[in-house]
Amino acid sequence: MDDSSQELLIPSGQNHPVLKIAGKVREITGIKNKALELEEQNRLTCLNNITCLKLDIDKGLSLILWIKIKSGDKKPFQQEIISLTQNYGDNFKKKSFYNVFDLATLNSQAKGYISGIFDGRYLYLIPIKNDLKYHGLVARYDTSKVFNQTNSWEIFDTEKINKAAKGYGGGVFDGQYIYLVPNYNDNTRSGLVVRFDTRKEFRNKSSWEIFDTTLLNDNSRGFWGGIFDGRYIYFVPHHHNKDYSGVITQYDTTSAFSSPDAWRITDITKFNSRAKGFLGGIYDGRYVYFIPNRTGVDIFSGLLGIYDTGKDLQSASAWQFFDIQKLNPQAKGFAGGVFDGRYIYLAPLFSDPVNFNGLSARYDTRLPLLSPLAWQFNNLSNLDQNAKGFIDIAFDGKNLYYIPFRNRYTESEEIMAGGLKSWCSADQTGGFSGTIARYKTGDDFSRNQSWSFFDLTSIDSTYKGFWGGAFDGRFLYYIPVKFACSILSSQIIRYDTVDTALSQIKLIVSPVFQSSFSSQNKSDLVLTGNILRQNISIYSGENIADNQWHQLALVIDGSSASLYVDGKQKKVKYPDQIKNKIGDFLLTVGNADRENTADFAIDEIQIYNHSLTIENINQLYLKFK
16 A cells, blocks of 8 residues: 555545544554554454543534455454444333334235344245235335335235245345246245345246256255355255255356256255254354254154265265254254354254243364364253244344244144144134343343343234344344244234444445355445434445455445445435434444454544545545555
8 A cells, every 4th residue: 555645635624534543553643554454353442441432413414444354264254344333221121112014915825924134135935825816916115215205115926936935934135137946836845046136136937937846856955045156056864755855956156047057956964864854054164053943743853964065065075064963952943044154053943842032052163173162052941931943043243133933832722642743723823922021132042141031922913924134234133933823924024133323334244144055255335324323234345354455444424325436436325304402423444353363454534524426435435544
C-alpha cells in the first residue's frame, strides 16, 4: 500500500475523519501503513470498551478501511470486520420482537414447509405437504420489503414443470442455483431434483429445470436435507421405499445439471450395515457429517457417518463411523444440526418410539472423533420440561436456536407396542411445541446459565410445530410445517435479533446461513445494519477472502446506503428516510465471542460524519492502492 501525498477532494472543513486508525492494537492513531494484525478472536475496541464516538447519522456517515483476509483454509467462517454499535439489550424473550406472516393470504394451500434458503436477498421456503397433498408451492420473500405485506411475497408451483415435482426434504444454494431436495410425492419416495436459476425470473417456467436421480439408481430417492461443500452437493439419504437408506447421491456443480456424468452414487451400508436413515447433514470445511436418526421404524440410531471430502466418495477409506451411544445411551434419534466454526451441534428429536428427546450433543472438531473428551451432552429437558423434540438448529453468528417441532404425544393417540399406530390422530392438537432453546456459543455448554428458553405459544397458541429455521443477517425465520396432527401451518414467524430503537452497522465476511436441511458455503462481503428501525442488508457478491488487500467503504446518507469494493460501487439500497439523533457508538474491529473466525490484517480505518461521494471514495482508493 503506497502512501501518496495526493490531495483529497473532500469538501473544505471536512477533510479530516472523526476517527482514524492506522496502527497497532488499542491505539486510536498509530504508525501509518503498519497494518493492525488481528489473530483469531482478537479485537480492537475503542478505549477499552468505553464509548468513543459521538455520531450524528442524520448528517451522514462514511467508513473506509483496507483489509487482507488470509486464504487457504476451506473452513467456513463468519468474520466480523468492523462494527459501530449502540448498547443493546436481549430481545429473545420480548414478544414485540416476533411477528408473523400468514402465507395462506397468498394461496390457501401455501402451508407445510420444511426449510428456508437465503440467497442474499430472497428467502425461499421449501414445501412438503399441505392439507390436500404433497405440494410444490415454493414461496419467496424479498427481504428488502415489508415482511407482512403480500406484495413482498410471490409463489411458484413446481408442479408446473412436472406433476411429480413436489414434496421436498430441504434445499441447497450454491451461489447461483437453488436446489430442491426430493423427498416424497403423492405416490412414492422421490428422486426428482428441481433447480432454480436465481439470476432469472422466479415465476417463469424456463428458470427451472429437473433431473431424476432414480434414472441412475432406483434407490437414489427419499432424501432429508442437502449439504454443499463449495463444489459438490450431497443429498442426505433417509428412506428409499424398500428400507431406510444409506444411498449417498453427489452432484458436481461445475458440470452440466442434466449430465449423468455429473452425478455419483454410493450405498454406504456396504461399509457399515447401520449407516442409513439419516436426517440432515453438516459440513465443517473438510468433513461432511450425516446425522443419525433411525435404522428401522422403531430403531433410533446414534451412528454418525463422516465423509472426508478430500477422498473418493466410493472408497471405504473416505468414510468413518462413530456410534455416539457408546458415550451416552440416549444420544440417538437426532434431526439436524449446525457447525459454529469449531463445534458440531446435533438437535435431539426422538429417544424411543413414544418419547421425544432433549439430549443435545456437541462435538469439538479440533479433537479426535473417537475421543470421549471431544463430546459433550446436555439434556435440555432437565432445564425446561418442554425443551425436547427439536428438528434443527439455526445459527445467527453468536447464538444457536434449537427449532421446536413436537415434545410429546397425547393420551388419545393410539400407541401400539412397536410404536405409533399413526403419526397423529385426526383431530389432535396437543404435543406440538413452540419452546425454543437458545445457547450462546462461547459459553460453557454444560452450564445451565448458558441456556435460555422462550415459548412462542405465549404469544399465540398456534405458534408451534416448526421444521427448520433461516437467518438473513438480522432476522431469524421459523419455518411452519404443522401445529396439529391434521392441520398444516401457514404461519411463518420472524424474530428480530436487533433492538430497533438503537443503531448498529457491521461489515461481515460470511457464508450465507447454513443448517442441516438448507446449505450454502460461498463467502460474501455483507453490510448489515439498522439505523433507527431502518434495516440495511447488502450482499456485495464479492469473495474478498483471497489474501489480497481490498478497500472497503460504506456510505450512508438520508436516503441510501452504499457498499464499495476497491473503489467501485457494488450495491446500493434505498431504505425509507434515515433519521437518527446524535448517539454514542462503540467501535469494534474483529470478532470477540465467536469460534468461526479468520485471520486478517486491517489498515487505514477512517470514519467521517458525513457522506463521501463516489469521487472521494475513488481518490482514497488510488491514494493507498
